[in-house]
Amino acid sequence: MPNKEIPYKIYLEESEMPKAWYNVRADMKNKPAPLLNPGTGQPMTAEELGGVFCDELVKQELDNDNAYIEIPEEIRNFYKMYRPSPLVRAYCLEEKLQTPAKIYYKFEGNNTSGSHKLNSAIAQAYYAKKQGLKGVTTETGAGQWGTALSMACSYLGLDCKVFMVKVSYEQKPFRREVMRTYGASVTPSPSMDTEVGRKILEEFPGTNGSLGCAISEAVEVAVKSEGYRYVLGSVLNQVLLHQSVIGLETMAALKKYDIKPDMIIGCAGGGSNLGGLISPFMGEKLRGEADYRIIAVEPASCPSFTRGKYAYDFCDTGKVCPLAKMYTLGSGFIPAPNHAGGLRYHGMSSILSQLYDDGLMEARSVKQTDVFAAAEEFARVEGILPAPESSHAIRAAIDEALKCKETGEEKTIVFGLTGTGYFDMYAYEAFHDGKMTNYIPSDEEIAASLAKLPQV
Amino acid sequence: MPNKEIPYKIYLEESEMPKAWYNVRADMKNKPAPLLNPGTGQPMTAEELGGVFCDELVKQELDNDNAYIEIPEEIRNFYKMYRPSPLVRAYCLEEKLQTPAKIYYKFEGNNTSGSHKLNSAIAQAYYAKKQGLKGVTTETGAGQWGTALSMACSYLGLDCKVFMVKVSYEQKPFRREVMRTYGASVTPSPSMDTEVGRKILEEFPGTNGSLGCAISEAVEVAVKSEGYRYVLGSVLNQVLLHQSVIGLETMAALKKYDIKPDMIIGCAGGGSNLGGLISPFMGEKLRGEADYRIIAVEPASCPSFTRGKYAYDFCDTGKVCPLAKMYTLGSGFIPAPNHAGGLRYHGMSSILSQLYDDGLMEARSVKQTDVFAAAEEFARVEGILPAPESSHAIRAAIDEALKCKETGEEKTIVFGLTGTGYFDMYAYEAFHDGKMTNYIPSDEEIAASLAKLPQV
Secondary structure (H helix, E strand, O other): OOOOOOOOEEOOOHHHOOOEEEOHHHHOOOOOOOOEOOOOOOEOOHHHHHOOOOHHHHHHHHOOOOOEEEOOHHHHHHHOOOOOOOEEEOHHHHHHHOOOOEEEEEEOOOOOOOEOOHHHHHHHHHHHHHOOOOEEEEEEOOOHHHHHHHHHHHHHOOEEEEEEEHHHHHHOHHHHHHHHHOOOEEEEEOOOOOHHHHHHHHHOOOOOOOHHHHHHHHHHHHHHOOOEEEOOOOOOHHHHHHHHHHHHHHHHHHHHOOOOOOEEEEEOOOOHHHHHHHHHHHHHHHOOOOOOEEEEEEEOOOOHHHHOEEEEEEOOOOOOOOEEEEEEOOOOOOOOOOOOOOOOOOOOOHHHHHHHHOOOOEEEEEOHHHHHHHHHHHHHHHOOOEOHHHHHHHHHHHHHHHHHHHHOOOOEEEEEEOEEOOOOHHHHHHHHOOOOOOOOOOHHHHHHHHOOOOOO | OOOOOOOOEEOOOHHHOOOEEEOHHHHOOOOOOOOEOOOOOOEOOHHHHHOOOOHHHHHHHHOOOOOEEEOOHHHHHHHOOOOOOOEEEOHHHHHHHOOOOEEEEEEOOOOOOOEOOHHHHHHHHHHHHHOOOOEEEEEEOOOHHHHHHHHHHHHHOOEEEEEEEHHHHHHOHHHHHHHHHOOOEEEEEOOOOOHHHHHHHHHOOOOOOOHHHHHHHHHHHHHHOOOEEEOOOOOOHHHHHHHHHHHHHHHHHHHHOOOOOOEEEEEOOOOHHHHHHHHHHHHHHHOOOOOOEEEEEEEOOOOHHHHOEEEEEEOOOOOOOOEEEEEEOOOOOOOOOOOOOOOOOOOOOHHHHHHHHOOOOEEEEEOHHHHHHHHHHHHHHHOOOEOHHHHHHHHHHHHHHHHHHHHOOOOEEEEEEOEEOOOOHHHHHHHHOOOOOOOOOOHHHHHHHHOOOOOO
């Protein structure tokens, strides 16, 4: 039975919540490569970025030096609506697995957006508001980011235009309705509303869309509309900065009970959750104060870390964005529509890409059906029905706990449970009915996509 | 801006969680009327009830004397998976309404069943397991109770057969999938699987079903199957007992910050949430230690308190259950299918009925469109997308807060936010599209239904 000394859920006091975000770039010896202007091949300047992003966010995007950036009080107050999030000791899962491992998860799903995305949405909306803008545009895949941004914009009275990847728009009509509850407009992407959308539809009629397409459309609308800027829920340095609140709270909760993790596991799409969760731990590792195994888990259908290339690439399909150096499958790569979760992005955060390239973290890919098996096992004992995205981390955490069972090692595993799967029941249904399949891109498919990387 | 002394969310420590449920009947001068055997007109004996319910639950059902009943350790451990639930100070709603009132809500939606129903589901499943049963049967309306019971049964390894009101089964396919994730079987009611279901379908072909029908079917299967008992998510004394954990935590959280509420507001269908929330406050009131306004809020489409009669009635449409004395619209009353939420039950907990009849609490009914307007207003500032059921209480809380704005009174309002509306997006969609209507039964309709009350 559970060790009574450590509660099932560790909650920080509101007074213990972080007052500043942690910027891991400050402690990186090899800084992440800068964004490049695709026309000149030169690093993007603050002025150039300012046409797309809010000024304060551009500053954060380019800041490789300041380790801590204060969280404005208004954002901290918003955080208090759903934070601190609990760090949960998975006593029931441990018992089910009969493992000597100690498993903890940081649960970010206790808010209506259903995920950690709200942490950066409120920050980005706040700076847009502060700059006196009318509204923001964005893309969303599975829908969590769009929902989160809608909530933040509604709270601050900003207009919110969301381009939603077509396959998700159709598979998740309820997500659209949640966004409407918060007053956002939602357009399936690719759409006929933008130049880039029309071009993509012409080239690939019947496409299911991709995050890369939706980004191009949202950026186009932002750049062409007076008083609008574009905001993005993942990949960018600023997003990882905001998401560091996850890792900071996790670290504070662990330290409160003198728990030292052996490994930190997170799912990885564009890197927002993983980057946020690991940042302060990576900081200790970079400063030589502690060592941790850090494991990124990605879908086998969209394996940018494990099968991609570390190179400069476009962030979007329409090639309207700057170039970023990252592990990428090529900006033309579109994951199979049978892939249920988010984590559909062709690239990866530049920060995480650099850390991975420097050997500071590991990565692995997992198959969709194995992910849902882990999700169901977890749901039945821990009581939370997890998002498919989060379940990639569950899969890896269970696998590591089972290894401990074999070896008898009492390792401490921390993973990020980014959200809930309440809007993913079609995927669960397919899994229950044995109709879920696994798509793994061929080497040829990936090579063909990578052959189109830009020359820098 | 928010008063910094009281946090946004008051969480108790796990060590502060209740170790015993509170049985309000012990403090009632006028005890709730006993269940009657419809054949003999005599109070049901423990032996008679034992054919339908687990033995330990029969004991709890009949116990009018013991004020505290210990919560077994296994149940307390399960509670720790999702409790203590937060008591939230609605700072943002107060600011939006510009009211001097102080608003708190006890939020029970942070678990996969999405509501407070899990509090009693685990207790009932636990006693079934302890008695060595194979499984349990039940009915579910909106689906929260069925989901909660599926989760509890899956955790304990019990079989779970759910009869789901047909209109909800069709409107909420995702709920069914959640129950399947937890291994339950789900049948739309009325069904051809039971005698009573066949009879109801013959009499009312094309019926949308009702909780009363579904109860009859679930009871029939329990009574006719070896090793099965029936469990119910509302109305019964035992359910209010288990749900007292809501009120006990609420009271402990308030006392921790020296907050004295003026009124306690809860939505009322069968009474499980309302009864649980108010129990300890009503206890203080009954013992003369404190006074509170206690307000039940019910849908105008199913107004048992405000337009029903206090009389003995059948608990179910098929008349296979004992008679209960309660505020009722008649066991043949079936609310209009356009009514979105749960709260569709024709009767009301005997305990609450007696308290209401004794003038110890108030009741009011609210219209569906007003409820959804309150839901959306709440969602936009408090960040939680509420269940339609819970939104009845939100409506009343907002109305009371607006009265305070007029009078300038700084009243303290506590309401129960029973759950989230993630599986109710069709209803939200109808509301957004202006397609939601209000159904209010005519006096003739209610009189006709009440004319069929049994003679006792």
